[in-house]
Amino acid sequence: MIASGILALFSLCVSVYLVRNLLQKVPSNETHNTPVHHFSLYIPNTRNTFFSEIVIGARRAAVDCNAALSVHTLDQSGTGLSMAEWIGADGIAVCPDIDDSITKNRLEELRKKSIPVVLVNHNIQANQPWPFIGTNNYDFGKKVGSFIHTWRAAGIHLAVIYSDKNPSMYAERELVEMGIRVAVNDHTLTSASGYRTDISLRAAEQVVYRLIRSQGDLNTIIFTDTNDTLAGTQALIDLNFVGRIQIIGFGSDPEILDYIKKGVISGTLVVNPQNIGYQAILSLAELCKSGYTSNSVDTGISLVTAENLESYESKEKKDRL
Amino acid sequence: MKRGMQNSFRIQMLVSFFGVLLILVVSASYILYSTIKIQELVNKNFEKQRYVKEVQSELGDFQKPFLEYLSSKSSDALSQLLILSQKIHGMLPSYTYTPVDPIDLSEKEVYSLVNSYLDLADIAIDEKRGMNIESYTNLYNQMQQLLDYINQEIESISSSRYSDQLAGYEVFITNSRNIQLWNLLFIIFISLFSFILIIYSVDKINEPMVNLSRMATEISAGNFESDDIGMTSLYEIDRVVDAFNRMKRDIHTYIEEIKWQRNVEQEYMQERVKNMRMEEMIRRMELYTLQAQMNPHFLFNTLNTGLQLAIVEGAERTGEYMEHLAKLFRHNLHQQNVLVRLRHEIEGLESYFYILGVRFPKNLDLVLDCPPDLLDQYTIPSYILQPLVENCVVHAFKETDQRNSIVVRIFLENKWLILSVADNGVGMPQDRIDALLYPVPVDKFHSKVMGLENVIQRLYFFFPEDPEVVVIKSSGGNGTDIRIRIDTGKTLCIPY
Numbered sequence: 134m135i136a137s138g139i140l141a142l143f144s145l146c147v148s149v150y151l152v153r154n155l156l157q158k159v160p161s162n163e164t165h166n167t168p169v170h171h172f173s174l175y176i177p178n179t180r181n182t183f184f185s186e187i188v189i190g191a192r193r194a195a196v197d198c199n200a201a202l203s204v205h206t207l208d209q210s211g212t213g214l215s216m217a218e219w220i221g222a223d224g225i226a227v228c229p230d231i232d233d234s235i236t237k238n239r240l241e242e243l244r245k246k247s248i249p250v251v252l253v254n255h256n257i258q259a260n261q262p263w264p265f266i267g268t269n270n271y272d273f274g275k276k277v278g279s280f281i282h283t284w285r286a287a288g289i290h291l292a293v294i295y296s297d298k299n300p301s302m303y304a305e306r307e308l309v310e311m312g313i314r315v316a317v318n319d320h321t322l323t324s325a326s327g328y329r330t331d332i333s334l335r336a337a338e339q340v341v342y343r344l345i346r347s348q349g350d351l352n353t354i355i356f357t358d359t360n361d362t363l364a365g366t367q368a369l370i371d372l373n374f375v376g377r378i379q380i381i382g383f384g385s386d387p388e389i390l391d392y393i394k395k396g397v398i399s400g401t402l403v404v405n406p407q408n409i410g411y412q413a414i415l416s417l418a419e420l421c422k423s424g425y426t427s428n429s430v431d432t433g434i435s436l437v438t439a440e441n442l443e444s445y446e447s448k449e450k451k452d453r454l
Numbered sequence: 455m456k457r458g459m460q461n462s463f464r465i466q467m468l469v470s471f472f473g474v475l476l477i478l479v480v481s482a483s484y485i486l487y488s489t490i491k492i493q494e495l496v497n498k499n500f501e502k503q504r505y506v507k508e509v510q511s512e513l514g515d516f517q518k519p520f521l522e523y524l525s526s527k528s529s530d531a532l533s534q535l536l537i538l539s540q541k542i543h544g545m546l547p548s549y550t551y552t553p554v555d556p557i558d559l560s561e562k563e564v565y566s567l568v569n570s571y572l573d574l575a576d577i578a579i580d581e582k583r584g585m586n587i588e589s590y591t592n593l594y595n596q597m598q599q600l601l602d603y604i605n606q607e608i609e610s611i612s613s614s615r616y617s618d619q620l621a622g623y624e625v626f627i628t629n630s631r632n633i634q635l636w637n638l639l640f641i642i643f644i645s646l647f648s649f650i651l652i653i654y655s656v657d658k659i660n661e662p663m664v665n666l667s668r669m670a671t672e673i674s675a676g677n678f679e680s681d682d683i684g685m686t687s688l689y690e691i692d693r694v695v696d697a698f699n700r701m702k703r704d705i706h707t708y709i710e711e712i713k714w715q716r717n718v719e720q721e722y723m724q725e726r727v728k729n730m731r732m733e734e735m736i737r738r739m740e741l742y743t744l745q746a747q748m749n750p751h752f753l754f755n756t757l758n759t760g761l762q763l764a765i766v767e768g769a770e771r772t773g774e775y776m777e778h779l780a781k782l783f784r785h786n787l788h789q790q791n792v793l794v795r796l797r798h799e800i801e802g803l804e805s806y807f808y809i810l811g812v813r814f815p816k817n818l819d820l821v822l823d824c825p826p827d828l829l830d831q832y833t834i835p836s837y838i839l840q841p842l843v844e845n846c847v848v849h850a851f852k853e854t855d856q857r858n859s860i861v862v863r864i865f866l867e868n869k870w871l872i873l874s875v876a877d878n879g880v881g882m883p884q885d886r887i888d889a890l891l892y893p894v895p896v897d898k899f900h901s902k903v904m905g906l907e908n909v910i911q912r913l914y915f916f917f918p919e920d921p922e923v924v925v926i927k928s929s930g931g932n933g934t935d936i937r938i939r940i941d942t943g944k945t946l947c948i949p950y
Binding site: 134137138140141144145147148151152154155156167168169170171173200201202203204212213215216219220221222 | 484488491492495551552553554556559560562563566567570571599600603626629630632633636637639640643644646647650651654
């Protein structure tokens with residue numbers, strides 16, 4: 134009798150535990166820490182890690198600021214952005230990749246309704262009143278140029294491969310190239326041309342093949358997207374052009390860092406998209422709280438080469454911990 | 455046993471019954487509760503989506519009267535619009551908080567968009583009233599865009615929610631199955647527990663009944679020696695058990711008393727039979743005595759006549775002899791009592807000694823040693839010394855040429871009065887002694903037994919507790935000493 138009683142009690146306890154567990158999985162409408170703000174982030178309608186990282190950073194900042202964050206995508210017509218004024222958000226962060234005039238019109242509508250707006254990763258016009266959070270593409274070009282200048286004093290024949298996967302870079306390609314030209318002396322730069330890949334992950338392969346075939350004297354390729362870096366490098370390995378053409382990549386993918394270790398890639402430019410997203414939400418929170426924030430927040434860019442790879446990796450490891 | 459609520463048979467029955475009932479009701483309630491909770495959970499997952507769809511549907515219904523009003527400015531359409539607008543406004547939840555969940559946040563945004571849509575509709579209606587055609591046309595276009603976006607967002611929410619639910623569905627089903635499995639196990643074990651509890655309760659009540667039945671069977675078989683039935687925790691049952699145990703003991707005691715009485719009665723009857731036999735024997739002895747007295751009286755009278763004749767004729771010694779003989783006869787004839795004073799026994803023996811002295815004047819020495827102070831102090835069974843002396847005369851001196859002697863001594867030894875008759879005759883063999891000293895049961899004793907054996911059996915009769923009341927010491931050729939010892943501190947045993 135005692136054994137059956139104990140077994141019955143045990144079964145009941147397990148059942149109660151499972152029911153309680155099941156009920157606890159249902160999210161409650163009321164939360165103990167109710168968000169004080171509702172922010173909305175508009176990102177380009179492309180699927181790549183760069184924007185995913187921005188979203189991750191923005192969500193982290195929303196938690197830290199006790200805010201709720203909704204994420205929307207931008208369409209080329211700007212309809213989505215035009216709805217931003219009616220969704221009831223306290224602030225909007227936009228990563229524009231559509232026509233600047235459409236964006237500007239939509240943002241003006243928001244401004245009329247006194248809805249705080251910050252621009253992320255891509256500035257539309259320098260004289261507009263919306264704060265900008267992201268990297269300075271002129272600095273990007275300057276850093277690349279300085280790096281090239283360290284190991285090639287003359288006859289630089291380079292190609293910059295832009296990508297739809299990182300549209301802000303393409304949008305500000307003049308700034309990028311200006312930075313490069315400033316850093317390397319004009320007399321050392323034989324030629325500099327820009328190319329563009331679509332959102333396909335392997336699009337860079339085709340561009341690299343075409344470049345090798347068409348430009349025999351090409352000695353430097355600069356990528357502006359992580360996936361393009363990986364695909365283009367693989368193409369150069371396949372064509373046995375490693376060493377003959379210097380590669381400057383983009384992003385801190387482990388495979389890219391491995392290529393640096395092996396000497397396949399000379400260096401890579403690393404931006405921190407999570408920090409961009411994080412700073413964007415922080416700026417919105419500041420705007421909601423005080424009505425003011427910094428006009429521009431440079432989230433920085435760093436160049437990782439074989440020399441500083443170890444320290445970069447240890448720093449990353451420390452940051453992750 | 456202490457009488458408490460918990461020890462009541464009725465309370466325990468009720469507790470067992472209602473306890474099991476309560477366990478089963480609680481178990482069933484819990485199963486129902488968990489099932490309802492699971493159902494509520496499933497329902498809750500679809501509740502929000504149904505609500506959004508309802509709002510979407512109402513918004514769809516809003517389009518027709520809105521377009522109709524913009525086209526015809528119909529008052530019916532306007533009233534319909536106002537009703538619908540109010541209805542939709544009423545359906546929109548008023549958020550007191552900002553949800554964190556992305557889907558819930560999108561839902562909040564949709565409701566905000568719907569609210570904006572209705573606000574734009576109000577403005578458009580006003581513009582229509584003001585006949586501001588361009589404005590309400592632009593507003594209408596804007597509203598169409600907004601409506602499309604709302605529908606798109608609702609579909610997106612549905613899709614996201616569906617994906618979300620699909621991901622959780624498998625987990626939910628697994629958890630539900632686990633809950634149902636454990637509920638089933640719970641029901642099985644709790645039913646088993648209840649079943650065993652009932653059996654235990656029934657056994658608890660039944661056990662004393664079985665014991666009572668067993669004990670009743672044993673008692674009916676006459677076994678009263680078995681242990682009492684043990685007490686239980688039920689005072690009603692214990693009262694029955696206690697009464698039964700007491701009844702068993704009382705019956706046992708009563709039966710023992712009856713047995714004892716029967717034994718006493720048997721012993722009494724045996725004693726009575728024995729007494730009757732003894733009475734019969736005594737009467738027979740008296741008869742023999744009377745018969746025996748017939749001739750001695752005649753002989754005594756004849757001896758008296760002979761004595762008178764001897765006196766008349768001058769034969770003095772003959773006269774003296776006949777006088778002693780007459781004394782002895784008279785002594786024996788007048789001996790009516792069973793117990794006599796020692797003096798009486800000694801006087802008879804003196805006459806007997808005189809006669810023996812006349813009969814055996816040359817070779818028989820007779821000695822009688824009895825302190826005079828003892829003669830009147832003690833009582834002894836009558837006629838015990840003369841037969842012993844006679845036995846010596848008859849048996850002890852056969853085939854002996856020496857001078858014979860018989861010594862009779864009476865003396866006190868501690869509390870014992872010793873009567874000793876010793877001779878210097880041929881002695882007595884041991885087997886003869888053993889045969890003589892064997893006590894014959896009273897009912898087997900024949901009054902016709904005479905002489906030494908008669909004396910010995912009578913002594914055993916008077917002193918049944920003293921096996922050494924008479925002792926015979928003898929060895930071949932060295933004579934025989936017969937000693938009688940009488941406890942002076944005790945009254946002689948006379949059974950009737």
